[in-house]
Amino acid sequence: MEIKWSDQLSIDGGLLDEEHKAMIQKTNMFLKMGKTFDSADQARQFLIGLKEHLAIHTAHEEEYLQQIDFPDLQQHSKSHEKLNVEMDALLQLLDRVKFYDLTEINRRTAHFFSHFLVGHFLNEDMKMKAYSAAHRKAQDAEQDPEHDITYI
Numbered sequence: 801m802e803i804k805w806s807d808q809l810s811i812d813g814g815l816l817d818e819e820h821k822a823m824i825q826k827t828n829m830f831l832k833m834g835k836t837f838d839s840a841d842q843a844r845q846f847l848i849g850l851k852e853h854l855a856i857h858t859a860h861e862e863e864y865l866q867q868i869d870f871p872d873l874q875q876h877s878k879s880h881e882k883l884n885v886e887m888d889a890l891l892q893l894l895d896r897v898k899f900y901d902l903t904e905i906n907r908r909t910a911h912f913f914s915h916f917l918v919g920h921f922l923n924e925d926m927k928m929k930a931y932s933a934a935h936r937k938a939q940d941a942e943q944d945p946e947h948d949i950t951y952i
């Protein structure tokens with residue numbers, strides 16, 4: 801089943817949202833393919849692209865977590881590391897594909913999307929929402945020209 805973006809999934813109203821939308825697109829692309837790669841080359845191209853996207857996104861996200869004083873930054877980083885480890889395991893499996901058949905890659909990729917990626921997004925990334933909202937509110941207040949004016 802396709803995953804649809806909704807405003808409820810929005811975190812920063814900016815870069816992170818755009819990157820999350822791109823990840824959802826990747827997930828949907830794989831689902832549309834019937835959760836199967838036709839060849840090892842196709843799988844490799846897709847998974848390498850996904851790994852690169854994920855590395856760029858998690859770096860941006862960790863930078864943002866620092867900016868908004870997110871309290872569980874370490875735990876969140878560990879969760880990102882798990883995503884990365886699983887991606888590496890998938891790519892290593894692909895290197896041995898002559899000994900495996902693609903069925904295992906297809907199964908693990910489907911599991912990566914449903915369990916790891918979507919799971920991380922819904923269970924971990926969503927925890928940022930409240931901190932992001934508070935951070936933006938504080939920023940808006942700072943930009944408000946009436947801020948810091950004392951009325952007598």
Ligand SMILES: [Fe+2]
Nearest residue numbers: 861880924925
């Ligand atoms: Fe994350």
Ligand SMILES: [Fe+2]
Nearest residue numbers: 820861921925
């Ligand atoms: Fe994320």
